[in-house]
Amino acid sequence: MGGAPLLMDVYDRLLKQYGAQGWWPARSPFEVMVGAVLVQATAWSNAEKAISNLRAAGALSASAIRGLEVEALEELVRPSGFFRAKARKLKALCEFLCERYGDDIASMSMDGTERLRRDLLGVYGVGEETADDILLYALGRPVFVVDAYTRRVFGRLGFDEAEARYGEFQALFHERLSRDAALYNEYHALIVRHANSTCRSKPLCEGCPLSAECPRVGV
């Protein structure tokens, strides 16, 4: 299987096909964090409804979310699914932001990426993918996000690592691409765009921009 040239070639093909995506769709780093929790195991369209509810309720801040009764928060995030669990998770995240950073998101830039990741993983409801969403899209750290889209797209390209544990699959990208937050940001956004543009039933679709690199072509 190819190394850096292949991964950059895939990136170039996606960028040429879809253009720059300008992710994450959020108005602030805090909104990225909230979205990263709300989108867990759910379609983005549902997470978006919940975010709209929070915005309309004036609850898109850590202090506002802490101040809400949990039942009220549950109702606001209901459209995102698993709403009782996600309300708890948002509460936990906002408690963390207050206790550790005094709600000053900008002050998170004082901590190293490894330290931030370790601390985030200690927050209820924040697993590896959510932590990396926050690190990359809210804080601009060069961390490649591994999600269901990443695994699906690269699994189709024949990457056996797509079945591997999170850290091993992530290391594939960290080792073969330069440590560049802007690159990882755009790359993952393009993966999502691509995965949402192609059918799920075939290895690769007709006219797929990645087909020339697919080792399964002709099999």
Next chain:
DNA sequence: GCCCAGGTGGGTA
């Protein structure tokens, strides 16, 4: 009606 969607935490062998 059925299936799926940008995970995570908790329990069990």
Next chain:
DNA sequence: TACCCACATGGG
């Protein structure tokens, strides 16, 4: 460690 399972709404 390696599986299970619960958690829940909305769109195709």
